[in-house]
Amino acid sequence: MPYVDLHCHILPGLDDGARTLDSAVRYARQLDREDVLDVATTSHIKRSHFPHIDLHELADRRAELQDAIHAEGLNVTLHPGGELAHEDALELPDRDLQLISQGPKHAPWLLLECPFAGLNEDFDAAVERLTRLGYGLLLAHPERVRGPIDRLRPHTDAGALLQVNVSSLLGSHGPAPQEVAGKLVTNGRAYCLASDTHPGSREETLPLGYAALRRLGVSDVQAFRLTQSNPRFLLREGNPRLALPETEDRANSAR
């Protein structure tokens, strides 16, 4: 089963990820070679750092890159997304949040960035607002937060899922994030790994993460879950820890 990467800054010219279309396509070639065939396009949605991103343009930008990838004969499929900063999560209208939501229509979820500076009341408020609006949550790289992450416990108890970076597991951000990342993947708290790749500067792909998991003593089955089946489930079905409302389609398919 191919890998599924739910956090990747591959859309060119928007944030601190890929700078050009050529750079993005070059990275897509690597993804294709390494069997990472489903990739969410998660540019930073963080107006304090990237004020000029127009959320209404994202679909066209994604389509343009997808066309270029197909023109190269590559099998990589791009999916919608965005890495949402908690400050923006507190303010963006729901119609804008929908533009960066991931997963199926009946169970949308958002990739919410855990702030490097530390968890605080504003982050809690962002989680609460997004939950109230009906979104499941995948919390990006909790291991990179400065200070303790106990504050995440009520959110994960309520169904939020944790995503650990491959780069953290490999030690690219120093020993403290590496240690926390290792604990999260070995104690079962992490739901999935993602690359959080910034093509051109940081390019640790999921197969490297798979190998790092195995070196940590994570079983083959669990490493498969963290890099392939769990992210695929999120992409296709949504957050498995949340009760999904029954839609007409679901009701019909159950009959």
Ligand SMILES: [Fe+2]
């Ligand atoms: Fe990211």
